[in-house]
Structure formats: C-alpha cells, structure tokens
Amino acid sequence: MDIRTNYNSNNYTIHVGHSIFETYINYYTSKYNDVFYLIDEYVFDLYKEMFLTFENVIKVPRGESFKDIYHVMDTIDFLLSNEIKRNSLIVVIGGGATGDAGAFLSSILLRGTDYIHVPTTLLSHDSSIGGKTAINRPLGKNLVGTFYRPKGVIYDLNFLETLSNEELLSGFGEVVKHAMLNNKNTVNHLIEVTKNKINLKELEPFIISGIKTKMYYVTVDETESNLRRSLNLGHTLGHALEYEYKLKHGHAIILGLLFTLFLSNKILDTQFDLNYYKKYFNTIGYNISYLYDLAEDNLINLMSVDKKNSVSNMINFVLLKDYGVPVFKGIEKIKLKKYLKEFQELI
C-alpha cells in the first residue's frame, strides 16, 4: 500500500507491505549516480545477505548510540572522504533512532543531501514519517535536530518478523498512542486483539491506520506550532522516564500515557479507567513498577528542557478530553510535583 503526503511541494510516498524492499530500493537508487547506505550494525548482521550487492555500506552504531554528535560527525567525514555529493542519495536502514540520526546527518551534510528511510522496527514506522530529525544532548533527548523530509519511506513489514517481544513492546507504545488519538473504537479493537499478547499479524491494520493518523497531524502542522503537538501525547513524562531510567522508548511512552490519563481525570474531569489500563499493559509485558518510586525533581528538570515548553515555570502536556480529543495544558512545576506523588500512590 502506498500512502502519499499532501504538502504544497516536496511530497513523498510511504510504501508499506511485505517483501517490497528490493523493488523500491531499486526504484529510488536508480535515480542517483551515487548511493550510500547507513545501516544499523545490528540490522546489518541480521540481514547481511540482503545487502550483499550494495556498494558504499556504512555500519552505524546500534540504535540510540548513533544519536550522538560525535558519531554523526565521524560518519559525515567518512562520507566526505568517499566523495559524497549533494546530489547523492543516502539510504538509512534501521530503527527509530537510526532514522532520527541518519536523517539529521542527511539534513546537515553539504546543507542537505537526499535520503530515504527504511524503517525496520515497529517504532520506526512512526518516527520515519513527518520529517523530524534528531540527536540527543547530555541534557535530554532530541534537543538538537531539524525538519527535513525524506524522498521516500520503504516500510517492509518482513523486517518486523525478527523483532524480539521486547522490541515489539517498544514500538507498541506509539501504536497505542495513535489509537488513543483516533477514537474509542480503535482503542477497544486494539486492546481486544492484543489483550493477551502482541501478535504481529493482527497489528498490521493498526500500523496502517497509525501512519494515516500521524500523516494527518504532520501535514496540517509540519513544524509543530499547533496541532502536531498532539502527537506528544504521553511523551512529556515519557521522554523524561526514558532518559532517567534508560527505558526503551515505547515502554516509557506507555508509562507516560498512564500518567496522561491520570492527569486528564484530575484536570479535565474525565473518567479513564486507570486500573484497567494498568492491568492490560502489565499483562502484555510492560513493567509498571518504575512508577512506584519516581525521582520527581529529576523528572521535572528533564521535562523542563522539553522543546514544547514556552514559559519557564510551566510544563506543557497533551491531555485527553476524550479518545481522539487532545487538549493542550500548561502545568506549573510545583503542581506537577504534587500530581506525580499522587499518581504514585494511586497506581
């Protein structure tokens, strides 16, 4: 299935399906004189034989460790010494972190080189859409980056088959988020088909609908000045937890979503059933116990460097008035600390 963006210009297509890698790699690379492949070293080892015919393969540090300026600069110098040109193509193959850093690299190399995404995880189908690029800094995740669109995204679902349950869980956080941003039916249906275990086959329709949900938000508001901030649902506390406790992204997002539901109940008077969600997340394999003893001050410091804040003593959250109805709310740090304590007692 092909899903195409709907900007005024510079549109691109997201190709989703099984066994589509080869066809579309050939399609895109045939347009360029030079092609350079940045491949997550772990993915490279798993799929060596797929990459045998490629020239110019550069194995990059696995996952999050590539989202570091020094690794990015080393890779840039290596590409330059191999005479990469502004009209070359970079193919970024790997999970969400590889995509973030590879896209950032492409956006600053020679003031912008064309690139395509080949996401290989459940999470990366999400981060590869929308043109956000990023690396981390000591003060927090994704604090440095650009907006820079790929020329295309090849999402071959066969890659997902080698994912461990842990990795599936890591990506599943975004699937749950997209469902919550969609509507109540999607949420119920998703829980129904995953209530005992995440099954890849059953998940595919939700992946497709998640791509469409995300596409809607990033098209109407590419640079996140308004509606796109909705996609931050669960991420405000989530990113801080991820950083503080070195959690996988999706794990942290699930915990962040729980807190979001709690905050929505508190502030918007909603009636989300926290206990129900807690049990469900626990059953499919998430470790909720991180929430029992939070370092509130550290987390609040981490949240306060978040890009989405605009006033110093407030932290911006996305809450839910209902499924599919995100609401933006600034919360004072001092109140937030109180909420975090209350949340730990309740959960």
Added chain:
Amino acid sequence: MDIRTNYNSNNYTIHVGHSIFETYINYYTSKYNDVFYLIDEYVFDLYKEMFLTFENVIKVPRGESFKDIYHVMDTIDFLLSNEIKRNSLIVVIGGGATGDAGAFLSSILLRGTDYIHVPTTLLSHDSSIGGKTAINRPLGKNLVGTFYRPKGVIYDLNFLETLSNEELLSGFGEVVKHAMLNNKNTVNHLIEVTKNKINLKELEPFIISGIKTKMYYVTVDETESNLRRSLNLGHTLGHALEYEYKLKHGHAIILGLLFTLFLSNKILDTQFDLNYYKKYFNTIGYNISYLYDLAEDNLINLMSVDKKNSVSNMINFVLLKDYGVPVFKGIEKIKLKKYLKEFQELI
C-alpha cells in the same frame, strides 16, 4: 534603508544604515520573552558599553574558530542549561564566520530557534543574507550546514569604522565579486573610487548594490540548484586557497577571481585584462605572491569536496562570458591541473 526579501513566505528585512543598532534591536527583541546574545569575543571587547544592558550574553570564539562542531555544541548545551525555549530569540553579533556558525546553531537547536543577524564586518553583510548556515570540517570549509532564514538583519555601518585595513580587504573580495556579477559600469566605477585605497565612505553605495545583487540570486534560487551558484564566482579555487594557506576569506576570493578571469579567457575566449587586475589588487593591498607556487594536487583535492560538484572527476566553476554574464562549466581534474600550472606561469 530597508531591503526586504521576496519569498513566498518567511520574508525578512535587511536594515542598513548608520546608528541603527539600538532601534532595531529593541524592535526585534521586544517580540520575545527570552533573548540570548551570541557575540564574537573580539567584537564584544570593542563594543562592551553597547552591550551593557543585555542579559544572557554569551561570548563565542572569535571568527572562524566558532565554526567548529564542538564549540557549537558547547554553546547549545549552555543555552539549554539556561532554559532557552523554541520561542526564544537568538541575536548573533559578529563577522561572517560568527554569523555562519550562530545561524547553524539556531537552525539545529530544538529543531530551529528564531535568530537575527547583526553583521559587524564588510564580509558579513554578504553572508548574513540568503539563509545559508555553515560550520567547517577537517576536509574543508562549510561542509556541514543548513538553509535557515533569519527573522531580520541589522547592518549598522558604524561597526565598520573599527575595521583594520586587513579586515576591510577581507570583505572587499565579495564587493568586487558582486560588481563583476552586476555589469561593467559597476566594476569600472568601483575600481575608480578604490584605485589607491579602499575608502569606507565611498564603498557604501557598492555595499547596498551588492546586497541587492545577492538578494536577487538567493530569492530566485534559495537552495542553490541553479542560478544561485553564480555567487560562487571566484570561490571554487578561493575556498581551497583559503583552507590550504589559511588566508582570510576575501583575500582568497580575490585570488580566486583572478583565476576565474584567466579560465574564462582560456575556455570562453573572453579578453579580461589579467595584468590590469593583478596590478589593481596588488596596489590596494592584496598579496598576489601566493599564486606563484601553488600546491596543485592539494588544491584540487580540496576543490573536489566542494558542495557544488556533482560528478567525481569534474570540478564545477563559475566563469564569466562577460561582466554580469556567469556561465557554469565543469572542468576535468587533469585539465584543471594543467590550467593551474599555466596560470602560475602567466601571473
């Protein structure tokens, strides 16, 4: 005088004049809650009293030494620890190098923070227009960067009064280039008023007309896929000389322009009077002797990493069919070496 860009959106104004700094700084900063000033340490020392009332002043390494990823990242971390937000304003005060690096920093911090340019040299009036940002890499100048427009440019000509003759010469290269891209009359007139010495007062109309020439090119072709490449006149060899012999930018450009005229005579059958230009440049203070013993292979290697190249064994030049008539020409490396040798003998 105000000159405004003419893009479809995100336009900005270049304010040019004497004693305009304070007025326009107040105008821009009043729109933001938080303002951070990145000031070249040398400029800061010269104009301390002007900056007394500013909070959040960060002195950055002088000139080209700031165009380094490690300095940029240190500065980013410092800004983050001082709680800079995506809706803060960064004011970049300094010469062309400070502007390149400060704008690059702004473009990647929190995926893009607003900034304004306050150029303080003759050269920086040029680099502050057009939205190009850059830092250097070991393999060459400006190999990493972005396209990212400022919110405004405040070009207070009073800053130029403290420039040494050496610094004036460094900026004058771009003034000559803009004149050559304009027409024969501008060139003749420029040489007439500067034939013995560069006089700041006399230069002002050329600065204004240079801004307009540049504005024309960067508006019709922002990302340099076509016509904007004309602005690279003299820069192909110029950048390589600058890097190889650690020359000031404008000095290197003057030498690069001489080579451009030589190449145009060779390849396009023009009749530019090399000897006349050589004497003129010599008289006003440029050191031509660098051209007598060039390290051709090093220079060709440096030129081959230039962003404007698209094929491996060719190097792209901008030549002049006539004043105001730039022509793009790819030259094979092997031929280029021959031309470089011939040029040294002739000059």
